[in-house]
Amino acid sequence: MNRTTPAKRTTIYDLAELAGTSASAVSAVLNGNWKKRRISAKLAERITKLAEEQGYAVNMQASVLRRERSKIIGMIVPKYDNRYFGSIVEQFEVRARERGLFPIITCTMRDPELEVEAARTMLSYQVDCLIATGATDPDRIADLCAGAGVRTINLDLPGARAPSVISDNYGGALELTRRVLANCRREYGVKAPLFFVGGRGTDHNTMERVRGFRDAHAEAGIAVDEAMIQACGYAPEKAENAMRQLAARTSTLPRGLFVNSTISLEGVMRWIRYSGHYSDGMPHLGCFDWDPFVAMLGDHIEMARQDVPKMLEAVFGIIDSGAGDFSVVEVPPIIGGVD
Amino acid sequence: MNRTTPAKRTTIYDLAELAGTSASAVSAVLNGNWKKRRISAKLAERITKLAEEQGYAVNMQASVLRRERSKIIGMIVPKYDNRYFGSIVEQFEVRARERGLFPIITCTMRDPELEVEAARTMLSYQVDCLIATGATDPDRIADLCAGAGVRTINLDLPGARAPSVISDNYGGALELTRRVLANCRREYGVKAPLFFVGGRGTDHNTMERVRGFRDAHAEAGIAVDEAMIQACGYAPEKAENAMRQLAARTSTLPRGLFVNSTISLEGVMRWIRYSGHYSDGMPHLGCFDWDPFVAMLGDHIEMARQDVPKMLEAVFGIIDSGAGDFSVVEVPPIIGGVD
DNA sequence: AATTCATGCTTCATCGATTGAGCAAGCCTG
DNA sequence: CAGGCTTGCTCAATCGATGAAGCATGAATT
Structure with a gap:
């Protein structure tokens, strides 16, 4: 098609020639500082029109290279x-x-x-x-x-x-765990620990969430066994596997789960559906992350929805202000059940 | 921090000076065609090491500008x-x-x-x-x-x-509609049309899906009223609204819905949950698109999962082959219920 | 010894946009 | 009418990488 005419792109030199002026003037007009460069409005307009007609587009590589x-x-x-x-x-x-x-x-x-x-x-x-x-x-x-x-x-x-902008993982997990514990107590009258599943044990977020998880249990006077915390990775398969292993080693499954991301929840839900366990009633779930369809999965689920608008506001706040200190901004997630 | 030393980036000229050679040689070595340019292996190695030490990175803007x-x-x-x-x-x-x-x-x-x-x-x-x-x-x-x-x-x-690569929208919608109609017949014994909701009536995909929807009904000998097809846009709110309006004008809601994307489904599901309708039993759903949590929403739902790997294979096939004809490749979606 | 050839480099123009410096023409001002 | 100022432009260097062309040097061939 265009093989014959390799469609040489229009440059400021082409426009300069067409307008009978210099590339320098064209550049000044096209990047908006023609007033500073004392180009007449007449010439500016002529160049602008020409550029439009010719379908001119700056070559960003050249522009960036120079600036x-x-x-x-x-x-x-x-x-x-x-x-x-x-x-x-x-x-x-x-x-x-x-x-x-x-x-x-x-x-x-x-x-x-x-x-x-x-x-x-x-x-x-x-x-x-x-x-x-x-x-x-x-x-x-x-x-x-x-x-x-x-x-x-x-x-x-x-x-x-x-500088860092993150969710308030501790606070979010604390509140989320409290709610799920309360739900379990209300429905089943049990005072047993939840099972924490998903995430990487080495990452800051997971560690903080585990801390919140632990503190909420401590508040409620519930002891948490090490084995009840499985930061097995985020992938659905890994979470599914963690559930399978849990079921293999305990006679009574926990009535509540803390799932550390929607991605892990995918695996957990799959396991719940297909393993045949929990046929006597869904466990209460807390998920650190939000998804609209998860929210519709039933009334047994609470979610911590990370506040993305606020987080990005913080990020661009740092960019705009040019702040240089390596502080950590923690944005509280929004905790709620089915919205 | 770096305000004082604006961290002048290392260029091939810096490396050339350090290596006691020319920028041209450095460039040749670093972009791999030093054999063609007859640079000795000894010099190549020296330059490579230096580049590594200095943390050199090509300036892509300059490189792209030239190439x-x-x-x-x-x-x-x-x-x-x-x-x-x-x-x-x-x-x-x-x-x-x-x-x-x-x-x-x-x-x-x-x-x-x-x-x-x-x-x-x-x-x-x-x-x-x-x-x-x-x-x-x-x-x-x-x-x-x-x-x-x-x-x-x-x-x-x-x-x-x-050239275009798209899903087989007609075929997918045809099969999806067939299945939902069959599900309705099996469970409720009804032979009534489904309600089509979501998408833009002007876009090719929606038009083709509507065609498949219609043909599946025709096959089954079911007449489809114009009002049963609402390509109201993709946004959840729009789909929700379409459902509300449907409920307002009919006494008996359809036992099956064809929802034209997961995004629209979000609105439909929200409406179903909160409107109080369908409390006598979920309608059978067909969704043209896939989502893992939607798949877990229950056994009343069939999905057409667009075959993204195949589609991208086709796209890059076209790129690699340099094909120039404006043909349309249609990739069949994968139809299934809860996976 | 003279010529050819391969090897291993260097020189320099180039890609397109940007911008400091400079120049010519017109207009005031005293 | 000389000197200064403003206006409206042009010139040329520059950003960093690339690669065609060219230039030494030494080895091989006649």
């Missing part, structure tokens, strides 16, 4: 398979565009190697700022960026070498 | 709020990286203006190829790209001026 700031903002994100990360990404894009920044996002499939690789690539593309969302090793990324003089902000999981 | 192909591949996508688009984006990234391409994705919030704006921006960033996913006006985008000599491929919704 000192690229106005590109990067984000790395683990997955796109749940509403939490989905809305983070959506809001990130909206807010970036509002500020005239160009967002580039890359998904690292929860692979630590890919995370670093992705960060490096983004630096190659001259991002002005990089948001590391749910990164396994945020400090490694912060170091990489510091070496290139690029700002980093951690989101969802905190780091020590850049 | 004729950018190896950047763009995708525009309507939303990240459902599993379908989420997995499209994930797989797109994986496959792009496999081919040494740099994926950039942008979400247009189903806004036709933003779609065009986003396409224009991507062209500015010199994408080699643009995938328009679920675009309202794919041909407009195709024209823009053609003007810049950039390939486009339509995904999810077809266009006339670029």
